[in-house]
Amino acid sequence: MNMQVKRRADYTPPLFVIRDVKLFIDLNPTQTRVKSRLEIERKGKHSEPLILDGEKLELVSVRLEQKVLEDYALNDTSLALANVPDCFTLEIETLIDPQHNQALEGLYLSNGVYCTQCEAEGFRRITYFLDRPDVLATYEVTVQGDKTSLPTLLANGNPVARGENTDGTHWVTWQDPHPKPCYLFALVAGDFDLLTDSYTTASGREVALELYVDIGKRERGRFALDALKRAMRWDEQKYGLEYDLDIYMIVAVDFFNMGAMENKGLNVFNSKFVLADQNSATDEDFFNVESVIAHEYFHNWTGNRVTCRDWFQLSLKEGLTVFRDQQFSADMTSPLSNRIKHVRVMREHQFAEDASAMSHPIRPDEVIEMNNFYTVTVYDKGAEVIRMLHTLLGEEGFRQGMDEYFRRHDGQAVTCDDFVAAMQSATELDLSAFSRWYSQSGTPVIEVERKPVDEAGNQTITLRQRNPKTADQHKKEPLYLPVAMDCIDANGAHITDDEGKIKDGLVILDSESVTLSFSGLGNPVIPVVLGNFSAPAKVNNPLSVQELLHVFRFADDSFNRWDALQSLYDWCIEQYANGNGSNVNDAIWSGLKGVCLDEADNHELLGECLVIPSFETLCQSRTLVDVDRLHRAREQFCHDFAMQLSEPLTQIYASIAAGSYQYSQYQVNARRVRNVVLGHLALTEKGSQLVERQYHNADNMTDTLGALKAAQRGKSQLFETLMADFESRWKQDPLVLDKWFSLHATCERADSLSQLTLLREHPQFSDGNPNRVRALIGSFAFYNTAGFHAVDGSGYKFVTDYLLQLDKTNPQVASRIVTPLTQWQQFAPGYQEKMKAQLGRLLNQSGLSRDLFEKVSKSLAFDEHQA
Structure with a gap:
């Protein structure tokens, strides 16, 4: 495995450029044939060989100006050709195996669908090429496949020709007139439901919109299609940017390492960022669909x-x-x-x-x-x-x-x-x-x-x-x-x-310091610093409890009001952690009750203000964190918060009618408050009744999931009962079942690891499905504080054991899940040693991927860097 470090300072322009690409791709599960025809030019005066990137390819033939070429150097990562002309046509034929491509990079076959992911360096798994973003070419791509199992054949650009063959296959040719780097190449082939629409640009051009989803899920794609049109209109109005092809396509697939990919004219999406209706998607899901649809469109x-x-x-x-x-x-x-x-x-x-x-x-x-x-x-x-x-x-x-x-x-x-x-x-x-x-x-x-x-x-x-x-x-x-x-x-x-x-x-503040002077004061000025998070920085602004409440009362900006309460909560939790919980006195609880009463109708602000800072956020204002102590302090503060504020919280919960579901901002804000409040009330004596009632009466996934999250914080038996019911309702829906897996993974219980082991044996769990892996293993590693940071190190070992297996098939996902382990330096020494021991196990594993090797080796070298 090549572990060579690549440096920005070493950048050199390409020695050759590829001006035009013609691809013929004949799809087959294990023997997909790729024929490329490349128009190549030498840049500058030099005699260096042409070196093309390629991985996991079987080379069939190379032709230079239509003549078979046998004078080349081939290894696991490249194809080198010496003594090539200044301008020439190169034809390369390769075979690839999409069915066994579990890394989900390049061209892969999953659940009967062929799909590509070429960013950052996946195109080299499709054909030999200059796989770098500064080589831009125009593309013509012909995709051929079985007409029955693959009725849809898609690639970048506009469709220009199609036909059928006598052997039961058919083909479609696509042309993309805009030069692009190969990382934006895309191909999708399968059997889908199709939603169509159109959009008329500001200049009057009509663009066909096509959204491809799994069979039977057509209606869950309508929100995404509407979101696309909103994004197109917004980009025209905000930045004067129009779409530039005749067709814009989005395909939703379940097996995808990323959230989505902006391939030119053919966006490939993780299904979780396309499919949404009120029964299966939360308000947060609707938001994410619209946001990610827009993000990939804006990439155009x-x-x-x-x-x-x-x-x-x-x-x-x-x-x-x-x-x-x-x-x-x-x-x-x-x-x-x-x-x-x-x-x-x-x-x-x-x-x-x-x-x-x-x-x-x-x-x-x-x-x-x-x-x-x-x-x-x-x-x-x-x-x-x-x-x-x-x-x-x-x-x-x-x-x-x-x-x-x-x-x-x-x-x-x-x-x-x-x-x-x-x-x-x-x-x-x-x-x-x-x-x-x-x-x-x-x-x-x-x-x-x-x-x-x-x-x-x-x-x-x-x-x-x-x-x-x-x-x-x-x-x-x-x-x-x-x-x-x-x-x-x-x-x-x-x-x-x-x-x-x-x-x-x-x-x-563009130097080490700046001093502000005030005169004619009767009382000290209270400074609100870094309002609206105007720069990505931390602030050490030692305001008193009363000053923080004063800021909440009088600050003009709602963000600053929220931030003042976050600082207050942080201070309170620190008092609990230091054994000084009595410092969180009646005056503070009275002030927080006032917040609830005064902002009861301001759902947008209140829904945020009632959220206690996460354990992860608390860690960033501390060093050498004693996980157990800080976690227990936060849990105790949350408990006391619920008890002290139970009366106003109950009033707020009762004042917000559930109503018939709409994804409107007014309703989103109201549901947000209601579910945050329910999470607090779940810790009180009457909480279980409220949780169970909301779960059974909910007409939307937001309130259903809100009840389950609240139950997770309350009585364990109610949580188990409701989760069993939820599974029986949604066991055939992969995206909803991801929520079920994630809730189990983040539930803090004494037998967390046994539970995770059982869930890995669940018939709906698959190590080959990145969404499912992230929902179970990723959620545990990132958000199950007590389980992952168990004092005996068992949580760290569990995740490491899993990563050792996952890295063999999907290094990208493994590299993301290892992140919490690599951040050992923020915790107390006892935790550090156990985390580093597991990182050492990873580093000693033969055949470790470049993805994991880089993060693990850098993490273990941290002490040396800090010396």
């Missing part, structure tokens, strides 16, 4: 028309497109809930990645396995960096920068620097210091220092940024931080500093 310009020069530039397309789908979702649903959702991902997962051995900038510097680039840092922190640019340039300036970006680079493979340069053209701000976000890893910390008000009524507040060293970088430079700031006085008035450093609610 930010990713396809303008693509990455190399994979180190992945955030160029992913960070930007995540930001765009976040904008879209905020416009379609709740801006507040959307923002909180993004911030939770950052605080729970991205901050943890920054603090681990896998820390890297949003534009990484080196990698062993390209699949390991698909991280919360590249995607979500990348989106936060784009959001900061949007904040600095404003709506109009950002749009000007985007327009310039497309004007300069349409049809090109470019870099993050090219994007920043386009943005620089739209502003007088100097973005050179801002560009450090692309090259510097880690989470900055903003320290807030308040001086007391002096006798003359003057006060200063100093913001300092601290950039801790990370596993990959020890020396740090100050980052360019746009810090949203609100200063509230004792009467709830909003004031600004004397020198006007707070401009339009924003302080630019």
